[in-house]
Amino acid sequence: MGEYYQLKCRECGKLWGNEARSFCDECLSPLEISYDMEAARGKFTRKNIEAGPTNLWRYSGLLPLPEGFQGTLPTGFTPLVKAPHLGKRLGASNLYIKNDAVCFPTLSFKDRVVAVALAAARRFGFKVVSCSSTGNLANAVAAQAAREGFDAWIFVPADLEPAKITGTQVFGAHLVRIAGNYDQVNRLCSQISEKFHWGFVNVNLRPYYAEGSKTVGYEIAEQLGWRLPDNVVVPMAGGSLISKIRKSFSELIALGLVEEKKVKIFGAQATGCSPISDSVKRNLDHFEPQKPATIARSLAIGNPADGYYASCVIRDSGGWAEDASDPELVKGIQLLAETEGIFTETAGGVTTWVTKKLIEQGHIGPHETTVVCITGNGLKTIDAVSQEYTLSPAIEPRLAVFESFINDRVVAIAGN
Numbered sequence: 001m002g003e004y005y006q007l008k009c010r011e012c013g014k015l016w017g018n019e020a021r022s023f024c025d026e027c028l029s030p031l032e033i034s035y036d037m038e039a040a041r042g043k044f045t046r047k048n049i050e051a052g053p054t055n056l057w058r059y060s061g062l063l064p065l066p067e068g069f070q071g072t073l074p075t076g077f078t079p080l081v082k083a084p085h086l087g088k089r090l091g092a093s094n095l096y097i098k099n100d101a102v103c104f105p106t107l108s109f110k111d112r113v114v115a116v117a118l119a120a121a122r123r124f125g126f127k128v129v130s131c132s133s134t135g136n137l138a139n140a141v142a143a144q145a146a147r148e149g150f151d152a153w154i155f156v157p158a159d160l161e162p163a164k165i166t167g168t169q170v171f172g173a174h175l176v177r178i179a180g181n182y183d184q185v186n187r188l189c190s191q192i193s194e195k196f197h198w199g200f201v202n203v204n205l206r207p208y209y210a211e212g213s214k215t216v217g218y219e220i221a222e223q224l225g226w227r228l229p230d231n232v233v234v235p236m237a238g239g240s241l242i243s244k245i246r247k248s249f250s251e252l253i254a255l256g257l258v259e260e261k262k263v264k265i266f267g268a269q270a271t272g273c274s275p276i277s278d279s280v281k282r283n284l285d286h287f288e289p290q291k292p293a294t295i296a297r298s299l300a301i302g303n304p305a306d307g308y309y310a311s312c313v314i315r316d317s318g319g320w321a322e323d324a325s326d327p328e329l330v331k332g333i334q335l336l337a338e339t340e341g342i343f344t345e346t347a348g349g350v351t352t353w354v355t356k357k358l359i360e361q362g363h364i365g366p367h368e369t370t371v372v373c374i375t376g377n378g379l380k381t382i383d384a385v386s387q388e389y390t391l392s393p394a395i396e397p398r399l400a401v402f403e404s405f406i407n408d409r410v411v412a413i414a415g416n
């Protein structure tokens with residue numbers, strides 16, 4: 001085969017080479033990419049990484065990319081910013097935001113997974129790429145397919161936010177709205193993928209797609225000065241991102257790029273769709289699928305593909321999981337915006353509010369280094385917060401009118 005990575009069954013360990021497949025035929029368990037770590041040792045060094053481009057392709061040495069692959073889109077390497085004002089409000093002195101609300105090109109962390117999945121789609125000869133999506137993946141596949149010259153077919157629940165619908169159609173993708181929830185859309189896509197020779201980024205290309213999530217973890221470590229944080233708080237939908245952040249930390253330790261350290265991994269879900277956090281909180285050895293009922297649509301997966309592994313990762317790391325209700329996640333969006341000037345979507349409201357709960361509960365210590373993963377942009381879910389604000393009447397463009405307007409305001413505020 002000559003390649004230093006290939007598909008491996010997570011349970012029976014059978015090796016499958018490289019092909020568009022996500023399950024082991026022998027035991028029906030999911031597949032994951034496994035690397036020859038000795039070969040990686042020469043490629044994946046601090047020096048090579050730092051000499052690379054300032055985007056996720058700097059980590060190509062540990063991504064499942066075709067030989068000689070050159071990524072052209074500058075996806076990833078989003079800011080890791082200190083969050084002192086939010087930290088003060090929550091009682092945490094060493095808080096950071098990993099801000100994928102500004103990921104290129106479609107403003108969510110899904111741009112990372114799609115970048116890696118489309119490289120695999122090209123290599124396996126697909127002309128059409130596809131996905132089942134709760135919104136952000138739809139945007140990312142549509143945009144990058146346009147750029148890379150694939151035809152795109154996107155399947156979504158019909159009740160998606162308007163910005164995520166238009167933000168898919170604008171790229172010329174075929175959008176198929178399904179009268180059902182995400183889990184039903186996903187089941188349909190599995191069936192289609194058996195009949196059509198299409199590259200479904202999160203179905204038959206899922207192992208390749210999932211590796212793209214590791215770059216969030218690599219970046220956190222590099223941006224902290226090649227050091228691991230004490231805690232990370234990660235939103236969970238299918239449970240892939242959280243598992244891959246942990247994989248990225250293990251790889252960095254195994255290759256000696258960072259000092260060994262036990263990072264506590266915390267998961268965040270919306271209360272109206274919380275199969276994984278529920279399983280952790282009740283200490284179950286499985287999770288119970290749920291019917292989603294939350295405005296955090298990007299996290300609304302009731303039967304998460306990697307839910308079992310996500311709860312194992314959380315438990316093994318010594319972390320915990322929590323959830324936030326719809327009114328709480330709205331407050332979370334406002335809190336992050338008002339303290340740090342970052343406007344996140346519903347998923348980020350969940351993550352921010354869950355961080356607050358975890359600090360209050362003592363799961364996260366006040367002086368530990370904690371990274372909160374903000375994964376999507378607030379402009380895509382405007383309706384979640386717009387009703388929280390009223391518009392003042394339009395005033396005439398005259399100074400005197402403004403002076404009386406501001407006087408009324410000052411009187412009103414003083415009178416309160």
Ligand SMILES: *Cc1c(COP(=O)(O)O)cnc(C)c1O
Binds near residue numbers: 235298299
């Ligand atoms: C998809 C998504 C996630 C979580 O992804 P999984 O890997 O499926 O757990 C988190 N945040 C946002 C905004 C997303 O779109």
Ligand SMILES: [Zn+2]
Binds near residue numbers: 011028
């Ligand atoms: Zn197997």
